[in-house]
Amino acid sequence: MAGQSSQDKNDERFGYHGKILIVDLSTGKIHVEHPPAAFYEDYLGGLGTGVKYLIDNMAPEVDPLGPDNILGFVPGILNGTNVPFGGRWTVVGKSPLTGTWGDANSGGFFGTELRKTGFDALFVKGISEEPVYLSINNDQVDIKPALDLWGMDTTEVEEKLEKDLGRTKVRVASIGPAGEKLSLISGIFNDKGRTAARSGLGAVMGSKRLKAVVVKGDQKIQIADPVGLKEFKKEALEPMKLRPSRLTKIMMALTKPILPWLIKKGLLSLDDVGVMVEGFGKHGTSMLAAASVEMGDAPCKNWSGGGSDDFPMKKASSKISDDNITKYKTKKFACQACPLGCGAILKVDKGPYPLEETHRPEYETLAVFGSVLLNDDAESIIKANDICNRSGLDTISAGTCIAFAIECYENKILTPEETDGLELTWGNSEAILGLLEKIGKREGLGDILADGVRIAAGKIGRGAEAFAMHAGGQELPMHDPRLNPGFGTTYITDPTPGRHTQGGAGFLEFGFYIMPFKGIEMSEVERYQYSGKGEAHALLSKAQIVEDAMGICIFAGMFGGSPYAEMLTAIMGKKYTNDDLLKIGERAQILRQVFNVREGFKPSDFKLPDRVIGRPPLTKGLTAGVTVDVDTMAREFFEAMDWSIGTGKPSSERLELMGLPEIARELHGEGKGA
């Protein structure tokens, strides 16, 4: 397949290149499109331009694993500008796991490197006859054979491509064997362990026989006001200075016996944000995992247990939290443009699961392979994370599938013959890892579980559905609505069901205001008050979507608001306010919802398992006795968004207001939206 060079119109533009790359793997055709300025100004990048492109170019009801599903690799518009926390990129497509709109985002360096090639996005359609990989070296784009890569794990692929291409710092996004085998719980991996895990988009890549995308570039993003941007970046980095200095730490160590007295007298104080910067920088999301279990945020025993009783901090959860994970750390890992570095590379020297180099498990992984499975063996969780990263599995879904299997086994729905002899009992780390390997390879019971719990329950039957913890087919994240009901609302109202990183009132209930935009203040909410949160939920949803369009890390807001609107203005040379950003977020969120409406989904299609909302309520743990009313919260969210709770359709008035008259006409007919 001969390489093709793109044709750049080379107009002056700020904040974007003005080129997107389209590859059809069925025909081998590669071409470049030059979207109008409004494509960028109204949708920015990442999730925003991703959904805009698919809405405009993909027909409804395509087979998600067929040639007509378009898989997009879309950097956030801040990728490549070195704006703090601006290194996230997004994968978009129709989810084969849920049949809905699908997206997932990842950190690392791939998104920025893709932008450095001179393309703002890559969209892939069609299906190649043979396995291939895509090489993008600035404007040189080639579809190359990948028969020798097929079957390799994601780490092996990265290492081989780096070696074969002889280029330093190529960045690779790839699938593992799970994606090749069309596991619907597979993701797309970069930097040997940063993952666009959710929505099953690894299977979409596998269906196209696209093993990897390799990018290398040196194109710069033109900045409209570089001096102004520099000043705003300084402001955004201010919270990082609150990290305790070495001198402060030494003083703290020396005065340890009288520290309480010093603090009480006001002679020593440490800013809360500084503590967060320090702790989060050191432990990442493993920080306070034990407390999450203890309080009931992390689900326990496949959502049937109470953390403080079934996986108590003193005996169990502390073993898989912060210092007991960080003790394996050999070096820090920070994504591109991240001033904090919440990632880490670990080494496990001895024991049954030695690993020379692997990424630290994130909180979601610690919880799903820990409290959900009643497994307090930290090294087995580190190994499970490594297996998922290499084979290309989403840890949340894979762990949930194993919990489902254990409960089926416990209830004699699965027999020892069906588990290939694996003794699937709670906390049996050896069996957990054994089954995980089988899922990655689609062997035996693993073949059934590799498509997620909903499909597995349908295949197994015999009442297995009762143990399948999912929303709309996607396994649930590790934030229990019985503690923070707003998460449950997000799980069933976001156009990609079963997601926790799509914003919503759960963050408010939790008390961590993940709002990175300086100047947007959120009101306090009562945890178990169900009415009156719709507007806040909608606002946080819009904010999260525009964060994903910009490529901002979800954790940016933990350290206070930053002048992102001002930074975007400096980059684009077009004035943006917080209201403008929220409008962009809403517009993209509407298009995600429209995608589902086109597919025939209604809000009532998405429900949480009874167990997850406390029907019946737990009898143990801090959330014992709690039954949550997510229906009221969901209804009020739809009202706040001006979407029909019956059909899911955004109102024609709202569509007009968002500058989407053509969608208004499509959904509501001629004359109503015009």
Add this chain to the structure above:
Amino acid sequence: MAVDVTINGTFNLGLVRKNLEIKVSQPISFEDLLKKVEKQTGIQVHQLALSTRGKTIFSLNSKIIQPSTDLSCEVRDGDQVKILQALSGG
């Protein structure tokens, strides 16, 4: 006579995970217990309870305490109190 207190969170000086016993000679209010914890540890949990936005979870015998309404509830010998913080969105 003592109350078993578990603390895990980012308090004042950094990441804290500790278990302690607070001596009580007779039943006291939850608020008074927090004052005793504060005095013994230097962690300003009482102040936190008054200003918390949900970030800190307080519980008594496996039941979540709402600081805005429940601070007067009674704590007795042998009771278990937890003061917990966690991250969201990880």
